[in-house]
Amino acid sequence: MMNLTVFSTFNNITYISSQYYQLYQNAKLVFFAFIIFCFCFFIYFILVLLVVYFTTPHVRENARYILFAHMLINDTLYLSLGLFLCLGFGFLLYIPVPICYVLVNFAAATFRITPYNLAIMALERYVAICFPLKHIMLCTARRSYFAIAAMWFVGWLPNVADFIILISSVEVKFFSRNLLCRHQSLLVLPAQNTIQFSTLIGSLILVSLVILFTYIKVMLIARKTGSGKSSASKAGRTLILHGVQLFLCLLSLTSSFSELYQGDFYYFVILINFLMFMCVPRLLSPLIYGIRDSVFSKSIKKMKMYSTN
Template sequence: MNQTTAVGRDSLREAIIKNMITVALCFSIVYVNGTLVHIFNRHQIFNTNPRYILYVHLVINDIIMVIMFILLQVLSYIMFTINVSLCIVLLMTAVLASQNNPLTVVLMSVECYVAVCFPLHHSRVCTVRRTYVVIALTWLVNSLSILPDLFLTLGTENPDFFHSRRFCLRANVFRGNLEYKRRLSNILFFVILWLILFYTYFNIWFAAQTASANAKKARNTVLLHGFQLLLGMLNFLFNVVIEAFAVIFPRNVPYIRFVVSILIQLVPRIVNPIIYAIRDKALKKYLKKYLLIAANDADVHPIKTQKRDNFATGVIKNVILAALCISINYINCTLLHTFRKHQV
């Protein structure tokens, strides 16, 4: 995951507008994804099904990525530079979450493949316990992509470096000559994922020739997983896209970084819940219930007579509140910074 702002400072007006847009999107994404996680925890039909467990793992990673995105952006505007140790923690968390997503998408395709091509063995192969073990292995495998950067930095940098302040970018913190390694590992990573995805798709496609409704539905699901994987790949092309547009529009790099960040890092987080929640009837049913129905249902405690806001009202209220808080904090921090910098 990459930072959303350029190293140059925006004006106060631009900073407020950009943060309001970002916070509005982030709050909406976290609200919807948080509702999906709540539905998963509340209903046994979801938390005992390996398919939904993998899906919720995808949603949780989206939430982590969005939180890291907004933290890095807001901190970069308020303080510009942050402690290197804190930056390392934030970057490592963001990188792990961003790499977990494409791997989880492929695992969901493999689960579909087993369900369609080996239906008699599905309940034995895809158990809840094995699903959680695979998720743990996913985190372990993906940590191998960021740990070399960490160990190299720990071994080569002076201890004072970790107490210094830097603009929080991966290139500013992990300064070892590992860019070629990163690109090569990312290419290899996605080649393997695409090979697995194509293998599962074509096997399901051949199974669908038998006119099985479940097989045809699974084939369409794997196609959507391919689209999700394509969106996940965009995150790894962030710097390439920025550099390409910076050559064409050298004077608009801050705006380019902001727009590309929204399109590459936030828009896919909106698409992921929509793809599954709308297509899955059971999930769609519960999602509509939790997002759109007021809290005066039969299972609400009698003492709690106050009605809940609907989804649109709740999002609008939270966005306004968050925008006001960020604006006030940004102005106050600017005043404090001015007070400390100028003797007058």
């Protein structure tokens, strides 16, 4: 499915030879500490940006910042769930199937929503640059909230289909089990894997086309203006960064091949995949807007000044 690598493991726990056991435990703790540090830094930066968003009235009415704040909240939910399940696997935490199913599907939905949000943000920049006179009318706060609702509706559709197939095909006793919470444990029918994989591929291809289309259109406007400091040029650079985020999401698909390795250090493969392909793309979002955007950068500087005084 969407290659939520944090959920990937195997049913039979691999027993590590005694000479590597202590090294394995120490390395696991180091990885845990590093990932938790990155997560705490991410949460801190997200909270700073959300404070700016919720305390600045004109920002809360801007479609661009509404979509950005939604992306921050969505990515925070995804990484929180991912970290919990990652730690749960590392400490061999067995979870009842119904709870595991809810957690995995919620994480799957938030994973899908990230590229949807990127596509909507790219379209907003496209309208702002190519149709500036219509931007205020088309990109309103109300339509932004409608777009967010549509993202969540589309993001949950594959999960609804998966649930219908699962409850109509498996025995009730399946839901009474406790297991190490991973996505593969919940894939008991080929149709489930087909639905999830095809949905992910289709979504990423569609979002890629949207970002490519908007980038070409915006850069054509930038070329006409002939200024590297024009709003069109800045929007083009933002779209490039969105493309990088999407590319990293696409790379997460390749982690399924690395997870074919099931040796003694299989868990480290999971941790590396989670850090590189799940955390890094979502760490780019606050960096793109928190550092480059003038509204957020000025507000953050003011907050620093107040804190030092």
